[in-house]
Amino acid sequence: MPISLSLPRADGGVETYTLVGTPTARPATAPRFSRIAYAAAHVVSDPRRDSRPWEAPAIDWERTIAFRHHLWSLGFRIAEAMDTAQRGMGLDWTGAQELIRRSLADARTVPGADLACGAGTDHLNSADARSLDDVIEAYEEQIGFVEKHGGRAIMMASRALARVATSPDDYRTVYGRILGQTKDKVVLHWLGDMFDPNLKGYWGSGAFETALDTVLSIIAENRDKVEGIKISLLDNAKEVALRDRLPDGVLCFTGDDFNYAELIEGDGRKYSHALLGIFDAVAPQASNALAALAAGDVGPFRAIIEPTVPLSRKIFEAPTQYYKAGVVFLAWLNGHQDHFTMPAGMQSARGVLHYADVFRLADTANVLDRPELAAARMRQLMAVLGVSV
Numbered sequence: 001m002p003i004s005l006s007l008p009r010a011d012g013g014v015e016t017y018t019l020v021g022t023p024t025a026r027p028a029t030a031p032r033f034s035r036i037a038y039a040a041a042h043v044v045s046d047p048r049r050d051s052r053p054w055e056a057p058a059i060d061w062e063r064t065i066a067f068r069h070h071l072w073s074l075g076f077r078i079a080e081a082m083d084t085a086q087r088g089m090g091l092d093w094t095g096a097q098e099l100i101r102r103s104l105a106d107a108r109t110v111p112g113a114d115l116a117c118g119a120g121t122d123h124l125n126s127a128d129a130r131s132l133d134d135v136i137e138a139y140e141e142q143i144g145f146v147e148k149h150g151g152r153a154i155m156m157a158s159r160a161l162a163r164v165a166t167s168p169d170d171y172r173t174v175y176g177r178i179l180g181q182t183k184d185k186v187v188l189h190w191l192g193d194m195f196d197p198n199l200k201g202y203w204g205s206g207a208f209e210t211a212l213d214t215v216l217s218i219i220a221e222n223r224d225k226v227e228g229i230k231i232s233l234l235d236n237a238k239e240v241a242l243r244d245r246l247p248d249g250v251l252c253f254t255g256d257d258f259n260y261a262e263l264i265e266g267d268g269r270k271y272s273h274a275l276l277g278i279f280d281a282v283a284p285q286a287s288n289a290l291a292a293l294a295a296g297d298v299g300p301f302r303a304i305i306e307p308t309v310p311l312s313r314k315i316f317e318a319p320t321q322y323y324k325a326g327v328v329f330l331a332w333l334n335g336h337q338d339h340f341t342m343p344a345g346m347q348s349a350r351g352v353l354h355y356a357d358v359f360r361l362a363d364t365a366n367v368l369d370r371p372e373l374a375a376a377r378m379r380q381l382m383a384v385l386g387v388s389v
Contacts, residue, residue, distance in 0.1 A: 003375045007356040008387050019371050021363040024284040024304075030075040030112060031291035035264055035271065036251065038116065039076040039279035039286075040084035041068055042327050043091060043099065047341045057090055057343030064099070065106050067280075067336055068115075074287035076279060078103065078115035079154060083195060084277040085118075086324055087156070090343030093123035097145060104151050116187060119143040120156030126198065129160035132174055139178045143186075152184050154230070154275075157191045159198040168204035168214040175218045185227035187253060187275070190215060190242075192233040194320040208238055216245055223247055230255045230275040234316070236263055243270050257316040257323070261305045264290075265298065277323060278312040281330040282367050311361040314354070322349035326358050330367065333359070333374040340381065352385040 004018040044067065049058035068078055080103045081087055081096040091099070100117045107113040121129075121138035129135060135158055146153045161174055179186065193200040203211035219226050228251030231239050236259035243252040254263040254272035263272040279286045289305035292298075315326030325347050332340040340347055359378055368374040 003371055005375050005379050006382065006388060007359065007378075008352055008382070010353060014388055017360060019363050019368070019375060021366045021368055021371065023369050023371065024288060024366050026284055027074065027287060027291065030073055031287060032294060033075055033290040034294035035290060036253070036273040037076050037279065037286070037290055038079040038253065038273075038275040039071045039283060040079040040082045040275065040277045041071060041280050042324060042331065043085045043095075043343065044328075044331075044337045045339070045341045045343055047339050050341065050343075053090075053341070053343060053345050057095070059091075059095060059099070059343070060337070061098075061102060063337050065102055067331065068103055068106065069110065070336065071280070071283055072107075072110050072113045074283050075290070076283065076287070078107075078113075079275050080104075080115050080117045080151075082118040082154065082156070082277075083191065084280055084324060084327060086343050086346060087118060087120070088122045088159070088196075089321065089324070090346055093142070095343075096122075100146060100151060101149055104149050115151070116154050117146045117151045118156045118189075119146050119153040121158040121160045122156075124160050126159040126163045129164050132161075132164060132170055135161045135164060135174055136177050139174070140181065143178065143182060147183050152186065153182065154187045154189055155179075156189045157196070157199050157202055159196070162199050162202055165204055168210070171202075171204050171214060172218055172221070176221060179218075179222040179225040182225055185225055187227050188215070188219070188229040190229060190231045190233070191255070194234060194318065195232055196321060208233075208241075212238075212242060212245070216242075219250055220247060223250065226250055228253050228273065232256065234258045234320070239263055239272065240267070243272060257312045258309070260312070261302070261309050264305075265293065265301065277327060278308070278315065281315065281327045282308045282311070282365070284369065285365065285367060307365040308367065311358065311365045311367060314357050314361055317354075319349075322346070325350045326354070329355060329358060330362060333362070333377055334367075334369045335373055340377075352382070352387060355381065355385075 044063040046060035119142035124138040230253040232255030253275040292300035
């Protein structure tokens with residue numbers, strides 16, 4: 001029997017929407033991919049203990065770690081304690097330390113499980129940073145923590161460095177000092193200012209070509225310590241420009257939540273690996289698509305993954321930094337958590353029309369794994385937000 005519910009329209013009216021999607025089958029065992037695929041994972045709030053969500057949000061560690069098992073079972077590596085986990089927007093360094101400890105410990109209990117952990121400078125208030133040495137010390141503390149617990153680091157972009165650096169050479173100094181100390185190869189992180197306005201002018205220039213030359217020089221000078229670089233500029237041409245100039249053996253990880261399908265498939269010469277927040281929300285679909293690509297079946301890869309792109313573009317629409325709300329919204333609809341609350345009350349960052357559009361696009365992309373549950377929860381949300389049901 002068709003499932004229908006009332007959803008708001010942009011003109012202020014309400015329409016009856018009937019679901020059309022088909023739930024995606026899960027693989028019996030974790031598949032192998034021909035691309036390295038990291039899913040950046042979110043954290044789950046604990047609303048029963050969350051008395052100060054803006055100041056000291058409570059985390060439901062059991063559900064948070066259970067979601068990592070969900071991703072591992074689908075073949076993904078996990079990018080831990082990253083932007084998708086509300087790093088610096090609800091999850092502070094103290095919370096990130098606990099998350100990293102727990103995830104690394106649990107990964108050791110899962111055959112084949114892999115993860116890398118975000119290490120930055122977010123415990124250093126940008127306004128308190130006075131020198132490059134302050135930034136270096138902050139990076140040393142966080143990367144040292146990750147390595148102490150047996151993890152590999154993703155060297156996150158630093159708000160403090162963006163504030164105190166006065167030239168591209170300052171970035172070379174900081175990155176050179178840190179990469180010279182790391183035990184293992186790291187993944188660098190180029191996050192555009194659409195994700196974080198405080199990162200405007202990263203690598204010492206607002207001009208892409210100048211910034212590109214700088215980061216490539218840092219990679220060349222520290223090639224034996226760089227596994228790859230994640231680029232999140234939401235511009236496929238800029239990613240290809242970086243990808244084409246990377247030294248052999250240094251990987252390009254797409255963080256482009258607008259154009260990931262074509263970038264992962266590649267242009268016949270080169271392709272991107274993946275480190276994506278949207279893979280948190282569309283994990284079963286992305287897993288099946290990547291498995292098809294690994295088998296050489298480009299047609300099924302496109303058929304499965306391309307319908308998720310409009311959904312991702314909606315979730316990551318401006319202001320892009322609030323995309324976490326859409327990711328957690330889908331986790332709630334799909335039964336991975338019992339509530340739609342987030343650290344710092346981030347669920348309020350998007351409005352009812354946004355969530356209605358995400359719901360429709362998730363349905364048409366076959367992302368609603370349990371349609372009846374998703375519809376029931378959507379009805380509840382619409383009622384709370386004032387839409388007649």
